[in-house]
Amino acid sequence: MKCWNCETDTSGSPFCPTCGKIAERPAGTSHFAIFDLPLAYDVDVPALEKQFRELSLRLHPDRFAQAEAKERRLSLEQTTALNEAYKTLREPTRRAFYLLKMYGVDLEREDTGTQKDMPFEFLEEVLDLRESLEDAMAAKDLEQARKMATDVEARRKAALTEAVDMLRSLERSPSDEAAVKKASHALGRVRYFTRFLEQVEAFEEEALS
Amino acid sequence: MAYSDKVIDHYENPRNVGTLDKSDPNVGTGLVGAPACGDVMRLQLKITDEGVIEDAKFKTFGCGSAIASSSLVTEWVKGKTVDQAMTISNKDVARELALPPVKIHCSVLAEDAIKAAIDDFKKKRQARQEQA
Incomplete structure (x- = not known):
C-alpha cells in the first residue's frame, strides 16, 4: 500500500515510515496483521495489551481533530479496526474462532x-x-x-x-x-x-x- | 428488533410440538443445528407407505424465529407428498413470517430439517426393502 501523501510503500504499518502521516490500511487486513503478529493461536496477551494502548494513543481521533478530513477519517477507521482486533485477539475463544475463519470456515455465517x-x-x-x-x-x-x-x-x-x-x-x-x-x-x-x-x-x- | 405478528403467534402458540416414535419405520427424523448460535431443531415426519406426510412434530431450542419457522413448516407439510414437501424453501418461510435478514438462518434451519427428515425416512425404507 502506498502512502496517500508521499507515495512511499507503507507496507501495512499504521503510519508512513517516510512522512509520518497516518496511513491507509489495505481492505481485509487481518486482526493479526494490525498487531504485526503471525497467524498463530498463541498470543502474549500482556504484550498485546501494551501494544494496543500505545497504538490507541497514537491513532486517537482527538489527536487529529485539527488535521485535514482525510486524516480524521483514517484515524477513525484505524481506531475502529484496532479496537475490533484487540477485542478478538485478547480473548482465547474469540481468537480461536477468528483463526478458524482464516482457514476458511466461518462459523458465524x-x-x-x-x-x-x-x-x-x-x-x-x-x-x-x-x-x-x-x-x-x-x-x-x-x-x-x-x-x-x-x-x-x-x-x-x-x-x-x-x-x-x-x-x-x-x-x-x-x-x-x-x-x-x-x-x-x-x-x-x-x-x-x-x-x-x-x-x-x-x-x-x-x-x- | 421487533418480531412480526406471525412470528409472535407461532412462538406463543407453537403448533405440533412433540415427539414421534423414532424407531417407527414410517417416521423420519431430521436433526439440525445452527453453528452460528448453537441452537438445535428436531423435526419428525410420519409418512405413509404411499409417501404422504400424515403427521409432523417438532422440538426446537432456539430463538422466537427458529421456533416459529419450525412450527410453520409442520403446518405446511401435513397432507403433502414427500416430493411436494421437498420443494418448500427457506424463502417461503422467511416471506411468510417476514423474517429480518439476521434471522434468515432460522428459516434455512427449518428447510434443512424437512430435507433431513425425509432423507432419514427414505434411508429407512431402502434398508427395509433391502432386507425384504
Whole structure:
C-alpha cells in the first residue's frame, strides 16, 4: 500500500515510515496483521495489551481533530479496526474462532457446509441436554441445572483445548483439511456448550431475582 | 428488533410440538443445528407407505424465529407428498413470517430439517426393502 501523501510503500504499518502521516490500511487486513503478529493461536496477551494502548494513543481521533478530513477519517477507521482486533485477539475463544475463519470456515455465517455439519450423535446429545435443562427449569431445580452446567463447562473447556491443538498443528501444515474439519467440529461443540451455559445463567438470574 | 405478528403467534402458540416414535419405520427424523448460535431443531415426519406426510412434530431450542419457522413448516407439510414437501424453501418461510435478514438462518434451519427428515425416512425404507 502506498502512502496517500508521499507515495512511499507503507507496507501495512499504521503510519508512513517516510512522512509520518497516518496511513491507509489495505481492505481485509487481518486482526493479526494490525498487531504485526503471525497467524498463530498463541498470543502474549500482556504484550498485546501494551501494544494496543500505545497504538490507541497514537491513532486517537482527538489527536487529529485539527488535521485535514482525510486524516480524521483514517484515524477513525484505524481506531475502529484496532479496537475490533484487540477485542478478538485478547480473548482465547474469540481468537480461536477468528483463526478458524482464516482457514476458511466461518462459523458465524448461517450457510452450512461439509466442514461445519456436526455429527448427528452430537446434535442428539445437545437436544437431550437442552431437554433435561428444560425439565430442571420447569421444576425450578436450580441445583440440578448447576450440576449439569459444571459438567458442560468441563466439556466446553476440553473442546476448546482440542480446537487449539488443531489450530496449532495447522500452523505447521496449513493445508491439512482434516485438521481444519476437526478444529471446526471442536469449535462447533464450544458454541453449542456455550449456548447451553448461557441458558443456565439466564435461569439462575431468573431464579435468584 | 421487533418480531412480526406471525412470528409472535407461532412462538406463543407453537403448533405440533412433540415427539414421534423414532424407531417407527414410517417416521423420519431430521436433526439440525445452527453453528452460528448453537441452537438445535428436531423435526419428525410420519409418512405413509404411499409417501404422504400424515403427521409432523417438532422440538426446537432456539430463538422466537427458529421456533416459529419450525412450527410453520409442520403446518405446511401435513397432507403433502414427500416430493411436494421437498420443494418448500427457506424463502417461503422467511416471506411468510417476514423474517429480518439476521434471522434468515432460522428459516434455512427449518428447510434443512424437512430435507433431513425425509432423507432419514427414505434411508429407512431402502434398508427395509433391502432386507425384504
